[in-house]
Amino acid sequence: MAKATKTKRASVTVRGPHKMPVHLFVNRQDYELHVEPRRTLLDALRKDLGLTGAKKVCDEGTCGACTVIVDGKPVYSCLTLAIECEEKSIETIEALAQDGKLHALQQAFIEEDAYQCGFCTPGQIMSLKALLDENPNPTLDDVKRAVSGNLCRCGAYPKIFRAGLRAAEILRSKKGA
Amino acid sequence: MRNFEHITPPDLESAVDLLSERGTKSIAGGTDLLPEMKSRLRSPRRLVNLKALEELRYLKHNARKGFQIGALTTLAEIESNELIREKIPILAQAASVAASPQLRNMGTIGGNLCQSVRCWYYRAPEFKCWLKGGDTCYAIEGENKFHAILESSPCCAVHPSDLAPALMALGASVHITGTDEEGTVSLEEFFVRPKASNRQMTILGANELITEVQVPMLDGDSSGIYLKAMDRKVWAFALVSVAVQVSWDKERVKGARIVLGGVAPIPWRVPAAEEIVRDQAITEEIATSASEAALEGAQPLRDNGYKIALAKALVKRALMTLAERAKK
Ligand SMILES: Cc1cc2nc3c(=O)[nH]c(=O)nc-3n(C[C@@H](O)[C@@H](O)[C@H](O)COP(=O)(O)OP(=O)(O)OC[C@H]3O[C@@H](n4cnc5c(N)ncnc54)[C@H](O)[C@@H]3O)c2cc1C
Ligand code: FES
Ligand code: FES
Numbered sequence: 001m002a003k004a005t006k007t008k009r010a011s012v013t014v015r016g017p018h019k020m021p022v023h024l025f026v027n028r029q030d031y032e033l034h035v036e037p038r039r040t041l042l043d044a045l046r047k048d049l050g051l052t053g054a055k056k057v058c059d060e061g062t063c064g065a066c067t068v069i070v071d072g073k074p075v076y077s078c079l080t081l082a083i084e085c086e087e088k089s090i091e092t093i094e095a096l097a098q099d100g101k102l103h104a105l106q107q108a109f110i111e112e113d114a115y116q117c118g119f120c121t122p123g124q125i126m127s128l129k130a131l132l133d134e135n136p137n138p139t140l141d142d143v144k145r146a147v148s149g150n151l152c153r154c155g156a157y158p159k160i161f162r163a164g165l166r167a168a169e170i171l172r173s174k175k176g177a
Numbered sequence: 178m179r180n181f182e183h184i185t186p187p188d189l190e191s192a193v194d195l196l197s198e199r200g201t202k203s204i205a206g207g208t209d210l211l212p213e214m215k216s217r218l219r220s221p222r223r224l225v226n227l228k229a230l231e232e233l234r235y236l237k238h239n240a241r242k243g244f245q246i247g248a249l250t251t252l253a254e255i256e257s258n259e260l261i262r263e264k265i266p267i268l269a270q271a272a273s274v275a276a277s278p279q280l281r282n283m284g285t286i287g288g289n290l291c292q293s294v295r296c297w298y299y300r301a302p303e304f305k306c307w308l309k310g311g312d313t314c315y316a317i318e319g320e321n322k323f324h325a326i327l328e329s330s331p332c333c334a335v336h337p338s339d340l341a342p343a344l345m346a347l348g349a350s351v352h353i354t355g356t357d358e359e360g361t362v363s364l365e366e367f368f369v370r371p372k373a374s375n376r377q378m379t380i381l382g383a384n385e386l387i388t389e390v391q392v393p394m395l396d397g398d399s400s401g402i403y404l405k406a407m408d409r410k411v412w413a414f415a416l417v418s419v420a421v422q423v424s425w426d427k428e429r430v431k432g433a434r435i436v437l438g439g440v441a442p443i444p445w446r447v448p449a450a451e452e453i454v455r456d457q458a459i460t461e462e463i464a465t466s467a468s469e470a471a472l473e474g475a476q477p478l479r480d481n482g483y484k485i486a487l488a489k490a491l492v493k494r495a496l497m498t499l500a501e502r503a504k505k
Contacts (some may be wrong), residue, residue, distance in 0.1 A: 012195065013185040017222075036223070037183035040211075044276075060212045061280060073253070073282040079211045080283070083183050084226060127278065148411040149277025 064150030248287030267401030
């Protein structure tokens with residue numbers, strides 16, 4: 001291997017290990033938290049901001065209940081460090097209903113009866129929200145793929161798929177109206 | 178998870194300098210590292226956030242060099258890239274069947290190649306297995322349904338990456354940067370069987386980083402396929418996978434690269450099978466003997482004999498599918 005050329009070392013930013021201020025932009029609102037670097041985004045949302053919509057189940061990337069949208073993409077908040085989300089836009093299930101009116105996805109989940117215990121639902125809906133934001137005309141396969149990282153132990157999948165498609169229809173008809 | 182200092186390096190050079198200090202680890206997508214830290218398999222005192230290095234997030238293509246993929250490129254970016262889908266679909270396929278959509282939005286190609294094995298003894302903090310510096314690979318005599326059927330000693334864990342077999346079939350290399358050295362090595366040199374003096378599946382030193390994955394231009398008429406067998410349809414590691422890339426002279430094979438995943442501690446290239454298909458038009462007979470050759474020497478452990486039949490079937494199916502397509 002070749003020798004790398006050395007240049008002058010620029011400055012590094014070191015934060016933690018103790019609590020420090022972390023700025024998050026959640027559901028179009030700024031927050032300042034005091035947390036350690038090890039704080040996951042999920043714990044920051046649930047414990048520091050009281051936003052308990054995202055659920056903590058496996059805490060290791062194997063269930064999807066903690067799904068939130070970061071900069072337009074669905075991610076697992078249990079495997080995301082809060083400190084690494086500064087200057088990003090975070091969306092959680094709490095932002096979906098506006099002025100007391102349910103989001104099309106929430107409405108469709110009710111109409112299609114797309115849950116039993118409801119524990120996976122916020123995650124399912126956030127995955128579908130990211131899909132519909134990007135693709136207003138999804139096929140059944142697109143919907144299936146979008147929630148393929150969200151387990152439902154109650155097995156409500158067929159209804160979740162239908163709810164995804166129905167929400168797309170609702171959104172399209174609203175746009176057309 | 179134990180607490181740590183979180184460090185944002187201004188550039189690559191400082192990142193590798195920082196990594197030279199003991200107790201320091203790099204974090205990219207964090208999808209593999211954070212679960213390891215939560216279960217206290219690793220407790221680094223300092224994390225160096227590679228995501229701050231925007232210069233490692235790119236996907237370039239040109240007719241001379243082929244593809245250059247920055248280490249921070251996510252699996253989702255690879256899966257959806259039009260040029261990759263058109264020119265090296267085998268890589269898009271491998272990325273698209275890895276993990277789940279959320280994990281693909283988070284996980285990077287660099288982290289994918291450097292991820293730890295999924296062996297349950299390795300992942301359980303209460304077992305000090307050989308790979309973690311102990312004396313015994315508990316899986317060799319224990320529960321080994323998902324373990325290796327080739328080269329299963331001294332450790333029979335398999336490398337879990339989906340991208341690695343596909344990239345190896347494409348003849349890819351990685352560019353590595355360390356504190357005072359840098360260079361490019363093929364994936365065949367990058368992945369190594371673990372040994373007592375290097376208890377990991379790569380040659381990477383603690384203060385070295387993959388900065389780029391390079392996929393060379395393919396020979397004129399070339400096609401490839403990645404097939405992955407899983408316990409369930411999605412969001413599972415491969416039981417066995419196969420990556421095959423063939424260059425054609427009309428319907429005859431000019432050359433083939435055949436790589437198996439999930440069968441050995443490293444992505445497992447099978448030259449004997451490649452030799453059988455070379456200069457041939459693939460018939461069912463030839464595909465069958467290639468699949469036999471690919472698994473020659475395989476020695477199942479107590480619970481994983483099924484992998485032999487599965488791997489043979491995948492090799493055969495991959496070759497037959499490519500041959501069918503070549504006729505069209
Ligand atoms: C539930 C689950 C299912 C999964 N399923 C699959 C699957 O089916 N197929 C599959 O292939 N993978 C799977 N994965 C593994 C997934 O973690 C990887 O696919 C992902 O790409 C890792 O990338 P990362 O950026 O998140 O790595 P990180 O977690 O950030 O890093 C992993 C390791 O690599 C090191 N590292 C990171 N980047 C570099 C670099 N540039 N140079 C040197 N070292 C580096 C880190 O220090 C760390 O040790 C799964 C993971 C989970 C949690
Ligand atoms: S809690 Fe995050 S995936 Fe299960
Ligand atoms: S509704 Fe119960 S887990 Fe999905």
